[in-house]
Amino acid sequence: MRRLREAIGLIAIAGAAALLLSGCAGGAAPAASGSATADAAFPVTIPSALGNATIDKKPTRIATWGWGATDAVLALGIVPVAIPSDDYSGGADKMPPWISDAVKKLGGPTPQILDSSAAEISVEELLKANPDVLLAPYSGITQKEYDAVTGAGIPVVAYPDAPWSTPWRDVITITGTALGMKTQAAAVLKRLDTLVSDAAAAHPEFRGTSIAYVDDDVDTFYMYLPADPRVEILEDLGFTTPRSVTDLDTKEGTFYTTVSHENLDRIDAQVIFTQAEQQSTLDEFLSSPRGQLIPAVKKGAVAAMVGAENVAAVSPTALTLPWALPTIVEKLAKATAIAKG
Template identity: 65%
Template sequence: MSRKLTRGAAGAAAVTALALTLAACAGAPAAETSAEEGSETGAYPLTIPSALGDAVIESAPTRVATWGWGATDAVLALGVVPVAIPSDDYSGGDDRMAPWVADGLEELGGEAPAILDNSTYELSVEELLATDPDVLLAPYSGLTQDEFDAVTEAGVPVVAYPDGPWTTPWRDVVTIVGEALGKEDEAEQVLEDLDAMVAEAAAAHPEFAESTIAVPTESAGTYYLYLASDPRVEILEDLGFQTPASVADLDTGESTFYTTVSPENLDRIDADVILTFAETQDALDAFLGSDAGKLIPAVQSGAVASLVGAEDVSALSPTPLTLPWGLDALVEKLATATAVAQG
């Protein structure tokens, strides 16, 4: 499997497709640095509501800034080079930029965006405004009301999350970004092509639909379980897996996308298969080999799919760029674990 960024599966306007399930690739269009060029469906001015307030966008943005997860990838997939993007301090390497984002920017060309410090998940309004953006796109983020108000009061419309922080479904991120950029038709095509990619993988593995799956991880002695609202669980359900009732039963309400589980309750994660991940193989082995980890029924049976390394772990969260980059490898691991679960 190649891990080179390609073009095509995300549609005519989609900029990149890094090597995962996207095998059929078309030629790349000319680089775009403005959302205004080639806009077919945008009608300005437009208002996009959010949980933090309305974004009133007077005209097609030409200087687009992004914040949170997924917005950068959606902007690139729609052929636009942003002026500012959040740093990726997990999988970004020395340049603090995810490899699929770096390849997408290289393919489109244009001036490299400013990297906004995301190490504390707090937006520096001053740093953002220094890039002179027309709009800030943050539909899947932890943006605060104070941050939203400060940027809006500076004259920059902010497209935040519709309901709550870190809860926007990944497809909605693409749709919202497409609306803000006046590229609704292109965004719809991006999603159609990505859905076709996932559907093809699901059709090739009908056994997934007969299995339940859960996503537990461990960090510094704390055990996390991802909920059905998390995009990583969403993509597993898109592939056919079912989330068992035990996941909701264990939810303490402490977060919108995960819950913590006490060690003595790990045996209640009643799933045929688990998907887990860690930065290093040693960390993964320590979790799966621990007394606590062995309480999970799927660990006992060996029905475990795992991802190791910052890039692969980060790519598990679906976007128009990460899906083509990581889906094939993920499906292969899931197929192996499901075969173990089904005997």
């Protein structure tokens, strides 16, 4: 679980339908309709906390790094030439199912997998893919790595403000700008927003129901705040974050806080949303004395995502949101029925 927090920015584990891609990963947005339109967008300069990236012409060989950029490129109908390994939720090919499904759907060659196990990008490995640009708007790329890649002649689109802090919607917008596909990126976001709003409309019982998103790590109990993008999705579905959650915020992070076991009974939310890598881990928490301190857990009003793939997919991207939302909504509906029963 700690590995995933590191991989997608310490927020998380520690942040549906067939929308962008038909089925779970089909229907990607089309590429730019004409070269004249695409060329008109270039050159483009994209600022970041590490430096400005100037892209002279429409990239055709795109490399990605971090979380979400790969998904955004695929949702725009392009298969990247190189992507980071997913050592948490990826299978033997180091690609999670929403990415491998999208690659197959688009029919492009399988991307080169860049080893991200050490959370450090290898310039030598990257250069083997001969990319036109490296997209890393939501990543932990360092100034040293940025300078090394740009020094090798590859423009790098890094994060606007700080590592692992770019809002997931901005990742899609930045990617669209870098590829000369602003209009298509806006369409992707519109479809995602429609996906969530349709789910909310189908479940009016969610509106006004209080929820707490927690993660029991045995030694440390995490609770996620409204600034976390996954909590944002829950609130978009109609749920509210109760005062009992924000009152427990120790200000140790912008999107999460830790809660001591003696304070777990203060989490006064109607529904608990959580996750675990294995069902046995979840069962242990729910039946444990510490878990039973939380009123909603004691009542059984718990929605849980189980398995590495499902846990990772809760963090929204252009592909994980359509892939995971139906399951999330189904579990939330059951938990809400128990909470209000």
